[in-house]
Amino acid sequence: MTAICVYCASGPVDERYLTLAAEVGTAIGSAGHELVSGGGNVSMMGAVAQATRAAGGRTIGIIPKKLVHREVADTDADELVVTDTMRERKALMDERADAFITLPGGIGTLEELFETWTGGYLGMHDKPMVLLDPFDHYRPLLNWLRDLQAQGFVADRALKKLHLTDDVADAVEYCATKPQSPAG
Structure with missing residues (x-):
């Protein structure tokens, strides 16, 4: 069993994104x-957790105290961990996960993506990282990163650490089967 952490939006979004999360x-x-999530039961975060359980998977939600009511904690999670801070939440999500999938989201999702991605690039972990983007949500970001690469600010090796796909099955399979080697 692979524990897959999914980063995604926790606010209201278009139905196609909720369908993707499900x-x-x-x-x-x-x-x-097993799903490791941010512990909310609304929007994409809720959709991915509910669908995981409906398909027979185990869910671990990790949420800071201050967001328990704001994000409406996923009290149906097989394990719900309440932390004191966001930093503790992210550390536990990283620790409990064997792999990461990032779905469309806003600044919180971006922050999680970049922290995990940077850690992988710097050799702090060797866990698979996937950017699942069937709707080109991240196209402007990826174009900007490629421009930064051309200017010498982003290494080719860094961009190669993140598996880009628009296919759900490919994303999950990559998390379960693709061993990563630490960046050197």
């Missing part, structure tokens, strides 16, 4: 994997 949760649960 597809990811179904794929995780159906494959016998």
